[in-house]
Amino acid sequence: ARRGYPEAVYCEGKTPDQVGSIAAAVRARPDVVTLFTRAGPGHAEAVRRELPDAHHDTDAALLAWPPEPPAPTGGLVVVVAAGTSDLPVAREALQTARYLGRPTELVVDVGVAGLHRVLGRLDLLRRARAVVVAAGMDGALPSVVAGLVAVPVVALPTSVGYGAAFGGLAPLLAMLNACAPGVAVVNIDNGYGAGHLAAQIAAHIAAPPPAGER
Amino acid sequence: ARRGYPEAVYCEGKTPDQVGSIAAAVRARPDVVTLFTRAGPGHAEAVRRELPDAHHDTDAALLAWPPEPPAPTGGLVVVVAAGTSDLPVAREALQTARYLGRPTELVVDVGVAGLHRVLGRLDLLRRARAVVVAAGMDGALPSVVAGLVAVPVVALPTSVGYGAAFGGLAPLLAMLNACAPGVAVVNIDNGYGAGHLAAQIAAHIAAPPPAGER
Amino acid sequence: ARRGYPEAVYCEGKTPDQVGSIAAAVRARPDVVTLFTRAGPGHAEAVRRELPDAHHDTDAALLAWPPEPPAPTGGLVVVVAAGTSDLPVAREALQTARYLGRPTELVVDVGVAGLHRVLGRLDLLRRARAVVVAAGMDGALPSVVAGLVAVPVVALPTSVGYGAAFGGLAPLLAMLNACAPGVAVVNIDNGYGAGHLAAQIAAHIAAPPPAGER
Amino acid sequence: ARRGYPEAVYCEGKTPDQVGSIAAAVRARPDVVTLFTRAGPGHAEAVRRELPDAHHDTDAALLAWPPEPPAPTGGLVVVVAAGTSDLPVAREALQTARYLGRPTELVVDVGVAGLHRVLGRLDLLRRARAVVVAAGMDGALPSVVAGLVAVPVVALPTSVGYGAAFGGLAPLLAMLNACAPGVAVVNIDNGYGAGHLAAQIAAHIAAPPPAGER
Amino acid sequence: ARRGYPEAVYCEGKTPDQVGSIAAAVRARPDVVTLFTRAGPGHAEAVRRELPDAHHDTDAALLAWPPEPPAPTGGLVVVVAAGTSDLPVAREALQTARYLGRPTELVVDVGVAGLHRVLGRLDLLRRARAVVVAAGMDGALPSVVAGLVAVPVVALPTSVGYGAAFGGLAPLLAMLNACAPGVAVVNIDNGYGAGHLAAQIAAHIAAPPPAGER
Amino acid sequence: ARRGYPEAVYCEGKTPDQVGSIAAAVRARPDVVTLFTRAGPGHAEAVRRELPDAHHDTDAALLAWPPEPPAPTGGLVVVVAAGTSDLPVAREALQTARYLGRPTELVVDVGVAGLHRVLGRLDLLRRARAVVVAAGMDGALPSVVAGLVAVPVVALPTSVGYGAAFGGLAPLLAMLNACAPGVAVVNIDNGYGAGHLAAQIAAHIAAPPPAGER
Amino acid sequence: ARRGYPEAVYCEGKTPDQVGSIAAAVRARPDVVTLFTRAGPGHAEAVRRELPDAHHDTDAALLAWPPEPPAPTGGLVVVVAAGTSDLPVAREALQTARYLGRPTELVVDVGVAGLHRVLGRLDLLRRARAVVVAAGMDGALPSVVAGLVAVPVVALPTSVGYGAAFGGLAPLLAMLNACAPGVAVVNIDNGYGAGHLAAQIAAHIAAPPPAGER
Amino acid sequence: ARRGYPEAVYCEGKTPDQVGSIAAAVRARPDVVTLFTRAGPGHAEAVRRELPDAHHDTDAALLAWPPEPPAPTGGLVVVVAAGTSDLPVAREALQTARYLGRPTELVVDVGVAGLHRVLGRLDLLRRARAVVVAAGMDGALPSVVAGLVAVPVVALPTSVGYGAAFGGLAPLLAMLNACAPGVAVVNIDNGYGAGHLAAQIAAHIAAPPPAGER
Ligand SMILES: Nc1ncnc2c1ncn2[C@@H]1O[C@H](COP(=O)(O)O)[C@@H](O)[C@H]1O
Ligand SMILES: Nc1ncnc2c1ncn2[C@@H]1O[C@H](COP(=O)(O)O)[C@@H](O)[C@H]1O
Ligand SMILES: Nc1ncnc2c1ncn2[C@@H]1O[C@H](COP(=O)(O)O)[C@@H](O)[C@H]1O
Ligand SMILES: Nc1ncnc2c1ncn2[C@@H]1O[C@H](COP(=O)(O)O)[C@@H](O)[C@H]1O
Ligand SMILES: [Mg+2]
Ligand SMILES: [Mg+2]
Ligand SMILES: [Mg+2]
Ligand SMILES: [Mg+2]
Ligand SMILES: [Mg+2]
Ligand SMILES: [Mg+2]
Ligand SMILES: [Mg+2]
Ligand SMILES: [Mg+2]
CATH class of the missing domain: 3.40.50.1970 (Rossmann fold)
Structure with a gap:
C-alpha cells in the first residue's frame, strides 16, 4: 500500500479484463487492503472471479479485499x-x-x-x-x-x-x-x-x- | 409612472449633470414617486439641488421624491x-x-x-x-x-x-x-x-x- | 405534504422499482396530492400499477394522485x-x-x-x-x-x-x-x-x- | 483606404502622441476618409491640432476627416x-x-x-x-x-x-x-x-x- | 410563408409522426416553399410519405417542397x-x-x-x-x-x-x-x-x- | 469567540472608521483573540489607535489582539x-x-x-x-x-x-x-x-x- | 505529403466507407506515409481491406501505411x-x-x-x-x-x-x-x-x- | 543562471525597492545574464540605480544586464x-x-x-x-x-x-x-x-x- 494506506483501483475507463488482471495480482498481497472504486457490474464480476470473498457495496459501486476492514482506530x-x-x-x-x-x-x-x-x-x-x-x-x-x-x-x-x-x-x-x-x-x-x-x-x-x- | 409604478432612474453610467436634468424634469410630476438608484455623492448632490426635500438613503445609494412613501397597502x-x-x-x-x-x-x-x-x-x-x-x-x-x-x-x-x-x-x-x-x-x-x-x-x-x- | 403543499417525487435517477415502492406508500395518504415528475414510460407504468387511477400527463411526463386536483382557489x-x-x-x-x-x-x-x-x-x-x-x-x-x-x-x-x-x-x-x-x-x-x-x-x-x- | 473604404484608427491603447503622428500623416490624403475611433479627450485634442476642421462626435468618441461625409448612396x-x-x-x-x-x-x-x-x-x-x-x-x-x-x-x-x-x-x-x-x-x-x-x-x-x- | 420567406420546420426534437403531420398540412400550400431542416432518416421518410416529390439533400439533412427552388434573383x-x-x-x-x-x-x-x-x-x-x-x-x-x-x-x-x-x-x-x-x-x-x-x-x-x- | 475560536474581522470593504469601532468594542474582551484580516494601512492605523499593543504582521495585512498568541497546543x-x-x-x-x-x-x-x-x-x-x-x-x-x-x-x-x-x-x-x-x-x-x-x-x-x- | 510530412486522416466523424475510399486512394502513393488517427474498429477494418499490411496500433487507435516508419533521423x-x-x-x-x-x-x-x-x-x-x-x-x-x-x-x-x-x-x-x-x-x-x-x-x-x- | 539560462526577475507585483535589492545582488554575477521583465518606470529607475549600464527596452518593459547579449548561436x-x-x-x-x-x-x-x-x-x-x-x-x-x-x-x-x-x-x-x-x-x-x-x-x-x- 502506497504510504501504508490501502491501494485503490479506479475501474471507470478500464475494461473488466484489465480490472480482473489487477485483482489476480492483488491476491498475493492480503496484508494490504485494496479498493476497487467506480466498479460497474462487469468490473465487479471480474473482481469476484479472482477474489470471490471480496466485499461488494453495490450502492457505492465499490469492492474491497480482504473483505474485513481493519479494526477501527482514530476518531469517528x-x-x-x-x-x-x-x-x-x-x-x-x-x-x-x-x-x-x-x-x-x-x-x-x-x-x-x-x-x-x-x-x-x-x-x-x-x-x-x-x-x-x-x-x-x-x-x-x-x-x-x-x-x-x-x-x-x-x-x-x-x-x-x-x-x-x-x-x-x-x-x-x-x-x-x-x-x-x-x-x-x-x-x-x-x-x-x-x-x-x-x-x-x-x-x-x-x-x-x-x-x-x- | 410606467404602469402605475414609481419611475426609476439608474444613475450609474450617467453624469451628475444628466441626472440633474432628469431631476429637474421630475419636479413637474409630484404625483409619481421617482427613485434615483445607484446614486454616488455627485449624483445625490445634483438631485438635491433640484429636489431639496428628496429622501436620501446613503447606505442604499438611493434617493426618492416626493420624500414620503405611499401609505402602505398589501402584505408585509x-x-x-x-x-x-x-x-x-x-x-x-x-x-x-x-x-x-x-x-x-x-x-x-x-x-x-x-x-x-x-x-x-x-x-x-x-x-x-x-x-x-x-x-x-x-x-x-x-x-x-x-x-x-x-x-x-x-x-x-x-x-x-x-x-x-x-x-x-x-x-x-x-x-x-x-x-x-x-x-x-x-x-x-x-x-x-x-x-x-x-x-x-x-x-x-x-x-x-x-x-x-x- | 410538507407545509400543506403536495408531495413531489422526482423520478429521474430513480429506478421504476423505487418509484413503485413510493407509489405504494402514497396510497395510504389520499388526503395529500402526490406528483411524480420527470416520469419516463417505465416510471409511469410502475406508478399506475400501484395507483391505477393516477392522472398521467404524458406531455409533461407527470403523474398525479389522487387524480382530481383541489378545487381552484387564489388567482389565475x-x-x-x-x-x-x-x-x-x-x-x-x-x-x-x-x-x-x-x-x-x-x-x-x-x-x-x-x-x-x-x-x-x-x-x-x-x-x-x-x-x-x-x-x-x-x-x-x-x-x-x-x-x-x-x-x-x-x-x-x-x-x-x-x-x-x-x-x-x-x-x-x-x-x-x-x-x-x-x-x-x-x-x-x-x-x-x-x-x-x-x-x-x-x-x-x-x-x-x-x-x-x- | 483599404479596399476603397475609409481608414480607421483605433485610439484606445495608443498615446495621444502616437495618434497625433497618424493624424499628421493623414493630412496628405484628403481623398480618403479617416475615422479616429474610441478617442478620449487627449486623443481628440491631438487630432484637432493636426486636422483642425476634423468632425468630432463626442458622444461617439469619434473624429472624422475630411469633416464632410461622402454624398449618401445605397440604402438607408x-x-x-x-x-x-x-x-x-x-x-x-x-x-x-x-x-x-x-x-x-x-x-x-x-x-x-x-x-x-x-x-x-x-x-x-x-x-x-x-x-x-x-x-x-x-x-x-x-x-x-x-x-x-x-x-x-x-x-x-x-x-x-x-x-x-x-x-x-x-x-x-x-x-x-x-x-x-x-x-x-x-x-x-x-x-x-x-x-x-x-x-x-x-x-x-x-x-x-x-x-x-x- | 412568414413575411414572404419560406417556412422552415426544425425536425430535431420532433417525432417523425409530428413532422409527418406538418408535411401533410404543407401539401395544401404549394405556393410557399417549406424547408425541413435537421431531418434524420426517420423524419425524411415521414416527409416523403406525404410529399413524395420533396427534394432531399441527405448531406444537409434537409428536405424542400415543392422540389424546385424559385428562379434565382438577386446577387450570388x-x-x-x-x-x-x-x-x-x-x-x-x-x-x-x-x-x-x-x-x-x-x-x-x-x-x-x-x-x-x-x-x-x-x-x-x-x-x-x-x-x-x-x-x-x-x-x-x-x-x-x-x-x-x-x-x-x-x-x-x-x-x-x-x-x-x-x-x-x-x-x-x-x-x-x-x-x-x-x-x-x-x-x-x-x-x-x-x-x-x-x-x-x-x-x-x-x-x-x-x-x-x- | 464563536465556538471557542478567535473572532475574525474582515476589513476589506469596511471603512477605517467601522473597523475602529469594532476595535474599540473588542477592548472589553481580552479573553478572546481577535484577528483583523485584509487590513490596509488605514485599517491598521484605526486598530492601533484603539488597541496600541495589537500585533501587526504587515506582510499578512493582519492584526491580532491581544498580541500574544495562546500557548501552542496540538500538532505542528x-x-x-x-x-x-x-x-x-x-x-x-x-x-x-x-x-x-x-x-x-x-x-x-x-x-x-x-x-x-x-x-x-x-x-x-x-x-x-x-x-x-x-x-x-x-x-x-x-x-x-x-x-x-x-x-x-x-x-x-x-x-x-x-x-x-x-x-x-x-x-x-x-x-x-x-x-x-x-x-x-x-x-x-x-x-x-x-x-x-x-x-x-x-x-x-x-x-x-x-x-x-x- | 503536405510540406514533406506524412499525410494524416482524422477518422472520427467519418464513416468507415469514407475512410475506406481514402485508403484506396492512398495505395497509389507508397512514397508518402499516411496516418489514420482516431480509428475505431470499423475504420480499422475498412483501412485494412484496402491496405492489408498497414500497421495498426490498437491502443493508439492509429493505422500507418506503409507499415515501416522512415529510418530515424534527428534527436530523440x-x-x-x-x-x-x-x-x-x-x-x-x-x-x-x-x-x-x-x-x-x-x-x-x-x-x-x-x-x-x-x-x-x-x-x-x-x-x-x-x-x-x-x-x-x-x-x-x-x-x-x-x-x-x-x-x-x-x-x-x-x-x-x-x-x-x-x-x-x-x-x-x-x-x-x-x-x-x-x-x-x-x-x-x-x-x-x-x-x-x-x-x-x-x-x-x-x-x-x-x-x-x- | 538556473540550468545555464539567464535569470529572470518578474517585476510586476514587486516594489521598486525589492527590485532594486535584487539588482544590487545581481551586480556580483556578471557571468549570468539577468532579465527584469514587466518593469514599469519605477522598477526601471531602481534597476538603473544599481546597474547603470543595463540595457532598457522601454517598449518591451524589460531591462537586461550585462547589456550585451551573448554572441548569437543556434538557429534564427x-x-x-x-x-x-x-x-x-x-x-x-x-x-x-x-x-x-x-x-x-x-x-x-x-x-x-x-x-x-x-x-x-x-x-x-x-x-x-x-x-x-x-x-x-x-x-x-x-x-x-x-x-x-x-x-x-x-x-x-x-x-x-x-x-x-x-x-x-x-x-x-x-x-x-x-x-x-x-x-x-x-x-x-x-x-x-x-x-x-x-x-x-x-x-x-x-x-x-x-x-x-x-
Ligand atoms: N421536476 C422537478 N424539478 C425540480 N425539482 C423537483 C422536481 N420534481 C420534484 N422536485 C423537488 O424534488 C423533491 C423530491 O425529491 P426526492 O425526495 O428525490 O423525490 C421535491 O420536494 C421537490 O422539491
Ligand atoms: N471602434 C472600433 N472597434 C473595433 N475595431 C475598430 C474600431 N476602430 C477601428 N477598428 C479596427 O481597427 C483597425 C485599426 O487598428 P489600428 O491599426 O490599431 O489603428 C481598423 O482597420 C479597424 O478594422
Ligand atoms: N481573510 C479572510 N478570508 C476569508 N474569510 C475571512 C477572512 N477574515 C475573516 N473571514 C470570515 O469573515 C467573517 C467576518 O466577517 P465580518 O462579519 O464581515 O467581519 C469571519 O467570521 C470569518 O469567517
Ligand atoms: N514576463 C514574464 N512572464 C512570465 N513569466 C516570467 C516573466 N518574467 C519572469 N518569469 C518567470 O518568473 C520567474 C521569476 O519570478 P520571480 O522569482 O518572482 O522573480 C522566472 O524564473 C521566470 O520563469
Ligand atoms: Mg499524502
Ligand atoms: Mg410588469
Ligand atoms: Mg417555502
Ligand atoms: Mg471585406
Ligand atoms: Mg426579419
Ligand atoms: Mg465549524
Ligand atoms: Mg508548418
Ligand atoms: Mg526546462
Whole structure:
C-alpha cells in the first residue's frame, strides 16, 4: 500500500479484463487492503472471479479485499448525504474511511430545506472527529454543518441536479465560498477522495473534541 | 409612472449633470414617486439641488421624491441580509418595496453559519407575504429561509465575497439550484429588481398566510 | 405534504422499482396530492400499477394522485410557452400549479419573432395573478410579457436551442437581465419549480389586479 | 483606404502622441476618409491640432476627416439604441455608416419593456435596407426587430448592465440565439464593426424592400 | 410563408409522426416553399410519405417542397466550407439560400493551413454579393476571406473539433473578434440562419460590386 | 469567540472608521483573540489607535489582539509558499493557525520547477500534523507535497499569475484534481480559511504520525 | 505529403466507407506515409481491406501505411504518460513522431504523486531533444519535467479525470501556467499534434544538449 | 543562471525597492545574464540605480544586464506581431530569445486581414528555425504562418481586443485549435515564455531546414 494506506483501483475507463488482471495480482498481497472504486457490474464480476470473498457495496459501486476492514482506530468519521440521490457518492466516502481503519456512521436525507432533520442529528455530528457532507444542487449543507460542529467538514459536491447545476459546478462553488470556517473541499463526486481525507484527519485520535469548544 | 409604478432612474453610467436634468424634469410630476438608484455623492448632490426635500438613503445609494412613501397597502415584505456587507443591496430592495407602497421590515446578519440567528427571527419571517434574502459567498440562506416559510422567497445574490465567488456567480448558481421550492432569483446586486418583484408579489393582500399552510 | 403543499417525487435517477415502492406508500395518504415528475414510460407504468387511477400527463411526463386536483382557489396562473418545443416544460409548470390548487390557462407558440401572437393574448395575460413564461434560445419573451402585465412573471428558461444556447445558459442569462422589473427566474427546465412559485404568488387572492395599475 | 473604404484608427491603447503622428500623416490624403475611433479627450485634442476642421462626435468618441461625409448612396441604414446607455456605441455605428457613404437615421430608447415605442417607429424601420440594433442587458430587441422587418438586422451587444450581464456576454448569447432569422451578430460594444457591416449590406441599392415581402 | 420567406420546420426534437403531420398540412400550400431542416432518416421518410416529390439533400439533412427552388434573383451567394467536416452545415446554408431564391455556389476544403487553396478561388469569391464561411477549430477563415472581398461575410462557426474547441466556442469567439470589418456572425452549426441571412443580404441586387471597391 | 475560536474581522470593504469601532468594542474582551484580516494601512492605523499593543504582521495585512498568541497546543502546522509572491497569503494562513493556538513553521520558495528545494525540506514537512500549501500559476505543488507526506494537505490557490491563470482559477482547478489523496481545497487567496482549517485538523494531537505510515 | 510530412486522416466523424475510399486512394502513393488517427474498429477494418499490411496500433487507435516508419533521423523524442489512462493519447503522440522519422521512447506511470518514479527516469529524459508529457487531472507533470530538462517540453493535456477536470480544462490551464519556462501546450487529447510538434522540434539534430546546460 | 539560462526577475507585483535589492545582488554575477521583465518606470529607475549600464527596452518593459547579449548561436528566431498593439509582448519575446543567445528578427503588422503583408515576408519566415507569432483578437495568424513554414510556430496570444476577446481567451482558444500542425501555445501575454521556448527550440542548430521540406 502506497504510504501504508490501502491501494485503490479506479475501474471507470478500464475494461473488466484489465480490472480482473489487477485483482489476480492483488491476491498475493492480503496484508494490504485494496479498493476497487467506480466498479460497474462487469468490473465487479471480474473482481469476484479472482477474489470471490471480496466485499461488494453495490450502492457505492465499490469492492474491497480482504473483505474485513481493519479494526477501527482514530476518531469517528460521520458521512452525511443531503438527499437520497447523493447516497452512492456518500457511501463511497464512508467505505473508503472504513477500510482506512476509521469508525464510521451514515446520516441520510438531511437537506437544508428541512432544518429539523439535520438539527435532530446534532448529537451524532458532535461526536465526530471529521464530517463528510455530500450535497448537490445548492451545496448549502456543508456551510450549515460547519456552523454546528468544531471539527473539519469535508465538503463533497455531487453532480446531482440539472440545468444551472452544470454537473456539480454550482455546489462546488458554493462550498468553496462556505461562510463558516473549517470547510475542506474535494472534487465533484469524489467520494473516495473525501473519505480518504476524512480518515487522515481523524487518524491518531480517539477522543471527541472537548465540549467547551463547540 | 410606467404602469402605475414609481419611475426609476439608474444613475450609474450617467453624469451628475444628466441626472440633474432628469431631476429637474421630475419636479413637474409630484404625483409619481421617482427613485434615483445607484446614486454616488455627485449624483445625490445634483438631485438635491433640484429636489431639496428628496429622501436620501446613503447606505442604499438611493434617493426618492416626493420624500414620503405611499401609505402602505398589501402584505408585509421582509428583507433579510445574510451579512453586514450585504446591507447596501438589501436596503435598496427595502426602499424600493417601501416606495412601491408595501409595509417593510429589515433583518440583518443571520447567515447560515449561525442558524440560531435566523431561527430567532422566525415569527417575523412568517408574518411576511414575500421575503427578500440578500446573500453573497455560498448563497445558502434563501434555501434555508424557503424551507421555513410558505410564501415566495426572492433570492438576491450579491457580489460580496472573493476568489471563487466570481463576482456573485457562486451565490447566483446556488440560488438557482435552491433545494426548496418557492425561490425566485434576480440578477446579482439587483436590489431594485428584488424589491420591485417582492412588492408585486405582496400587492393586493393584507392578511398573513393562514397558519395551516406552514 | 410538507407545509400543506403536495408531495413531489422526482423520478429521474430513480429506478421504476423505487418509484413503485413510493407509489405504494402514497396510497395510504389520499388526503395529500402526490406528483411524480420527470416520469419516463417505465416510471409511469410502475406508478399506475400501484395507483391505477393516477392522472398521467404524458406531455409533461407527470403523474398525479389522487387524480382530481383541489378545487381552484387564489388567482389565475397563466403559463406561456414561447415555442412548441417548450411545451413539455410549460405543461409541467401548469400541472404543478393546478395540483397546488390554482386555476390555470395555457398559451402556446407566441415567440417574440411574431409579436402579434403575444399581443393577441393580452386580455388573458392581464387576467392572471402570476404568469409563467417558458422560453429557450434568446429567452426574450419574459421581458416582453413583463412589460405588458403588472403581476410577477416567472421566467422559466428551457434547454431548447443548440450551439451558443449552451444547454439553456443563454436564455437563463437573458432572463436574469430582463429589462422590465417583476421577473422571477428559476432554474433551466425547472417546470415544477416555476409552477410551484407561481402557485405561491397567486395564493390567497382571487381578484385580477385593478385596471388602473396596468 | 483599404479596399476603397475609409481608414480607421483605433485610439484606445495608443498615446495621444502616437495618434497625433497618424493624424499628421493623414493630412496628405484628403481623398480618403479617416475615422479616429474610441478617442478620449487627449486623443481628440491631438487630432484637432493636426486636422483642425476634423468632425468630432463626442458622444461617439469619434473624429472624422475630411469633416464632410461622402454624398449618401445605397440604402438607408437605421441605427436603433435600446436604451440611452447604448447611445455611445450606437452613435459610433451610425457615424461609421455615414462616413462610408450611407444615408442614416437614429432611433433611441425603444427597449422591449415598452413595445409601443418600437412599434411606433415601424414605418422608419421598414424603410431601411439594414438595421443596426444596439442593446445590452437581455439583448432581446434584435429578435423583436428582426421579426418586424425583412432586411438584415445587425445585432450589436453592449456591455451595459451588471451582475449576470457579465460585460455583455448575456446580450451576446441572446443575439446569437435570436429566434427570428436574419440577425447578424458582431462583437460586444463594436459600434465601428456594426456600422461597417450595415454599410456593406446597404451598398449598391437605393430602393426599399418591396412591400410584399414584409 | 412568414413575411414572404419560406417556412422552415426544425425536425430535431420532433417525432417523425409530428413532422409527418406538418408535411401533410404543407401539401395544401404549394405556393410557399417549406424547408425541413435537421431531418434524420426517420423524419425524411415521414416527409416523403406525404410529399413524395420533396427534394432531399441527405448531406444537409434537409428536405424542400415543392422540389424546385424559385428562379434565382438577386446577387450570388457563395458558401465556403473550410474542411470537409464543415460540409453538412455549409450545405444547409447553401440550400436555404437557394430555396430563398438566390443563385449559389459552393467552395470546399480551403482551410487557412493551405492559403493557395482559398487564393485559387478568389475570382469566384469576388463575384459574390454575400459569402458564407463555415469553419470549426480555429475559425480563422472568415477573417482571411473578409480581407479579400468587399461584401459581407457571414461567419458560420461549426462544432467541428475537440478538446478546447468546446463544441464550437473557439471558432465562435474567433469570428466575433475577426480582425477584418464586414463579418456577420451566426450561432454555432446554424446553417439555416447563415443561409437565410446571406439570402437577405444578396436580395434585390444582381450586379457584382464594382471592381474599384476591392 | 464563536465556538471557542478567535473572532475574525474582515476589513476589506469596511471603512477605517467601522473597523475602529469594532476595535474599540473588542477592548472589553481580552479573553478572546481577535484577528483583523485584509487590513490596509488605514485599517491598521484605526486598530492601533484603539488597541496600541495589537500585533501587526504587515506582510499578512493582519492584526491580532491581544498580541500574544495562546500557548501552542496540538500538532505542528507547516505553511509552504510556492513562490515569494504567494507569501502574503501564506503568512495570513500561518498567523491564523498561530493565534488559534498551533505551533507553526514557514517554508518559502519551493516551487515544483526546482524539486530539490521541496525535497530539501522533507524532514520538516514530515513533522507536521497538517501542511498548508499556497501556490498560484499551475497549482502543482500541493499534489507533489501530498505525495510526500501522510497527513492532510490544505491546498490554498492564490491569484498569483496572469493570462490564463484567470485570477486563481487555474491553480484552483488543478488542486481540486490533485492526483494524490489527502488534499483539502479552500477558496482562492483564502489564507484565513486555510489556516483555520489546518488548525482544526491539528488540534488535540501532539505526536507526529508514526513513521510506518509514510 | 503536405510540406514533406506524412499525410494524416482524422477518422472520427467519418464513416468507415469514407475512410475506406481514402485508403484506396492512398495505395497509389507508397512514397508518402499516411496516418489514420482516431480509428475505431470499423475504420480499422475498412483501412485494412484496402491496405492489408498497414500497421495498426490498437491502443493508439492509429493505422500507418506503409507499415515501416522512415529510418530515424534527428534527436530523440521521449513521450511520457503520467498515468496508464493517458496511454492512448501518449501512444498517438509517439507513433506520430515515429512515422515522421524520429527515434522515440515511451515512459509510463510517473505521476507527480510519486516523485521517485519520474526521478528514476531522469537519464532517459535528459537524452531527449524534445519531451512530450501527457497528463490529465491536475496537469502538474509538465512543470516538474520542464524543471528537470533543458529541452522543450510539449505539454499534452488529456480528458482523463472527472468532475472539476471539466473534460481536460483543468490540466490545460495548469499547463498554460507552468511555472518552469520551456513548455509548449497543445489541444486536449491532441496526441497527433503533440507528436508532430515534438518531431519538428527534434528534426535536424542528433546530439543531445551539452551537459553544461542542465 | 538556473540550468545555464539567464535569470529572470518578474517585476510586476514587486516594489521598486525589492527590485532594486535584487539588482544590487545581481551586480556580483556578471557571468549570468539577468532579465527584469514587466518593469514599469519605477522598477526601471531602481534597476538603473544599481546597474547603470543595463540595457532598457522601454517598449518591451524589460531591462537586461550585462547589456550585451551573448554572441548569437543556434538557429534564427523570427518574432511576428500581428498588429502594432501586439508589439510590446512581441518585443519581450524577441529580447528574451536574444539574451538567451539566439539571432533574432522582428516582423510587424502582418495581420490576416491583409494576406499580402505576411506573404511578402515569406523569405524571412522560411529562414527561421522557430517563429513566434503574437496575435490578439481572432488569433488567426499562427494557423496561417504554420501552414507556410516547416518549423515550429510558438503561438503567443495577447490580451489585445475587447468584448468577446475576454482578455485573450478568444485568441488562446483559436491557437489551441490551430488547423495546421506544429503550433506550440503559451500563456496569454507571456512574451518571456514564448521567447524562452523559441530559443530552446532553435538551440544547437545553425542551418535552415532543407528546402525540400517546405
Ligand atoms: N421536476 C422537478 N424539478 C425540480 N425539482 C423537483 C422536481 N420534481 C420534484 N422536485 C423537488 O424534488 C423533491 C423530491 O425529491 P426526492 O425526495 O428525490 O423525490 C421535491 O420536494 C421537490 O422539491
Ligand atoms: N471602434 C472600433 N472597434 C473595433 N475595431 C475598430 C474600431 N476602430 C477601428 N477598428 C479596427 O481597427 C483597425 C485599426 O487598428 P489600428 O491599426 O490599431 O489603428 C481598423 O482597420 C479597424 O478594422
Ligand atoms: N481573510 C479572510 N478570508 C476569508 N474569510 C475571512 C477572512 N477574515 C475573516 N473571514 C470570515 O469573515 C467573517 C467576518 O466577517 P465580518 O462579519 O464581515 O467581519 C469571519 O467570521 C470569518 O469567517
Ligand atoms: N514576463 C514574464 N512572464 C512570465 N513569466 C516570467 C516573466 N518574467 C519572469 N518569469 C518567470 O518568473 C520567474 C521569476 O519570478 P520571480 O522569482 O518572482 O522573480 C522566472 O524564473 C521566470 O520563469
Ligand atoms: Mg465549524
Ligand atoms: Mg417555502
Ligand atoms: Mg410588469
Ligand atoms: Mg426579419
Ligand atoms: Mg471585406
Ligand atoms: Mg499524502
Ligand atoms: Mg526546462
Ligand atoms: Mg508548418
